[in-house]
Amino acid sequence: MTEPPEHIEVVVADDETDIRLLLKLQLRQAGIAVVGEAADGYEAVEQCTTLRPHVIVLDLLMPRMSGFEAIPVLQEQCPQTRIVAYSAVAGEFARTEMARWDIPLRLKNGDADPLIRTIRELAGHPADEHEVC
């Protein structure tokens, strides 16, 4: 089993400024450090290459380079960083693509608990008693 890091470092990639603000505050409240932010796929790759976070929370629909396009680049250039996809709508295309890449997909909503549990799992922390949805 992966040894859990002493603290979890995360990069948040979303083109919506207020979603990044919300995630930063919600994750901080959960004791998770947001060490970088990105507004598109290019910035996501740059941030992960530079900061080497444990996890990236990756919006799928972004301008310039989408999350879908960033995933293979992140997997090649930042293999140490685990990815959780974070999307407003999880349609069939997104579900199929994330299953193919074996990447967890979490739906955007005001309740951050499912996302936080997934981040902890990906970073090597054991999941709590709730099943990740």
Add this chain to the structure above:
Amino acid sequence: MTELGPEALDFVRDRVIHVVGHELRTPLTTVRGLAELLADASEDELRETLIPALVRNARRAERLLDDLLIAAEIDTARPTDPASTVDIAALVAAAVDGRSLTVDGEPSGPVLAHADAVGHSLGHLVDNAEQYGDAPSRVRFEGGGGTVVVVIETPVDHELPDLDLGFELFFRGEQAVTRAAGLGVGLPVARALARMDGGDVTIHQDGDTVVTRLMLPSVRDGGRS
């Protein structure tokens, strides 16, 4: 108007529901999450960050509903109150405030229009310019012949063959599945609102620049257009 068959109607209905769901979720997610954080926030500094963000996202959800209501009556809507003298320079300045666009020059004068409608149209055109531009856009003014034109020049590094289709309600480009694309009402709503005031919106590509024009009747002779 072309009659749609049952399959096409199902397709349009499903797409509209999907896209509206996507576009509503972001502000509602933010409002709920920020409200919960606000309930626990004891620091003034944090409250000062959260409250404007809450208002911003509530307004965004409200604007989305406005768009849908305008879209539902796009060919038949008429203003219920008369047009008035509108400081178009001030509305443009408000629309680009905090955005990447730059404004060059001044308009030849005010326009005769509905300020809310013009602000709403400008909001969509500025959103589009930021969303689809490959570099910051430039806003300038043209005038003459009883018209004031707000010209938005957006640099792009590729050809956009579907520009006119952008005036179709709920049209989204081929890349909408994998990239952020919005609801697909911005251009038709902006045009409908401009036309209600006797103006129009046009868009075309000139080499590596997409040129969007918002035309509105100018005010002359003390308030008559």
